[in-house]
Amino acid sequence: MTEHEFLATRFEAHRGHLKAVAYRMLGSLSEAEDAVQEAWLRLSRTEAGEVENLGGWLTTVVGRVCLDMLRTRTSRREEPLEPRLPDPVVSPAGGPDPEQAALVADSVGLALLVVLESLNPAERLAFVLHDMFAVPFEEIAPLVGRSPAAARQLASRARRRVRGAAPVPDPDLARQREVVEAFVAAAHRGDFAALLAVLDPDVVLRADAGARLEGGYAEVRGAARVAGQALTFRRYSPSTAHPALVNGLAGVVNTVDGRPSAVMSFTIAGGRIVAIDILADPVRLATLDLAVLGDA
Known part of the structure; x- marks a missing residue:
């Protein structure tokens, strides 16, 4: 050598x-x-x-x-540049590979x-x-x-x-998943009250659609406003919301016609969702390794 x-x-x-x-x-x-x-x-x-x-x-x-x-x-x-979300590290719901685990150790959501x-x-x-x-x-x-x-x-x-x-996420991943599943189900049913039940009163939703698309970066605060925004997800079938880990926390990869349309990260503290971060920029989504999600 x-x-x-x-x-x-x-x-x-x-x-x-x-x-x-x-x-x-x-x-x-x-x-x-x-x-x-x-x-x-x-x-x-x-x-x-x-x-x-x-x-x-x-x-x-x-x-x-x-x-x-x-x-x-x-x-x-x-x-000033348009704000943008950091790149997410997306892993299968069953757990990240060693490289991904090192990247997101210590709850770097x-x-x-x-x-x-x-x-x-x-x-x-x-x-x-x-x-x-x-x-x-x-x-x-x-x-x-x-x-x-x-x-x-x-x-x-x-x-x-x-x-x-920056809220400290609840450590129980199974409980995180339950809260995320309840959110997705409530959004699909259009159940405003059920959405409020899983959202922290001061929840913040950040969505980054990219500079090329109308809307770009948006930020919504407060449970009622975030729940109202979540109702727009009603058009998506639950079968298109694929469970994943996003930076080591419970998340979802949404697909349209089999192609990823958004990566959603949820920060859950005290049993409620305190932050939702959504990357929907098609250019940046195309650079992510989402093959680990199988059909997603």
């Missing part, structure tokens, strides 16, 4: 972890892949023998690459990723690396050009915003 092949083997052992870091930083599966690939290119140009802790070194490199990508996103915006999108790049880096991957502030500080104490403050601010806006 050549030195290059040995280095590539060591890198591959860290790939899943690095993609998980990048996904939490960027909310985009394709950009996460790009960040991981850039980390490999930087490693291949480095004297690997000088790297004592390869996993830690690669984690901070990916963090730096993602920080640069987030800053580039911001600097290129001459006008779409609702949490939406909140992370609201953080500035430095806050997001500090929170993701420290709170999610236990990277010391002494290693985060050089990435954001701050002192360790200032990096700690970045993470603290981000943590307060996440705790206030």
Whole structure:
């Protein structure tokens, strides 16, 4: 085995972890892949023998690459961009494969990723690396050009915003599925009262149909308004709502004529639905690996 092949083997052992870091930083599966690939290119140009802790070194490199990508996103915006949902990780209802499980470990649902999108790049880096991957502030500080104490403050601010806006999902997946099934059945029957019974009073529904379609991105808040919106799902047969895991939580893939038309993620806390995130952008749906859902 050549030195290059040995280095590539060591890198591959860290790939899943690095993609998980990048996904939490960027909310985009394709950009996460790009960040991981850039980390490999930087490693291949480095004297690997000088790297004592390869996993830690690669984690901070990916963090730096993602920080640069987030800053580039911001600097290129001459006008505010239309909001968009992060990319969902869709798995069979029976459970994710190991790579998917690593991507969405620790209940990294779409609702949490939406909140992370609201953080500035430095806050997001500090929170993701420290709170999610236990990277010391002494290693985060050089990435954001701050002192360790200032990096700690970045993470603290981000943590307060996440705790206030990202609900912690109920851990019982079977119970999650029961609530989702009740929602789908009530929507199909047009049962407004039954919908209200499974919705939290402050529920939020976010739907992303993509910039190319009329409607684009929409956000609806409050149980009555969300229930009213859900009644529009009545035209879909329950047989077209395929159970799935979306970022490790109970979800649904809707199909029309056998083709995926929407991925729905449900965040359930206290036995009620507190957030519904719907990706219905046909362009982005086409990039997702939904073959694992069989007929869906």
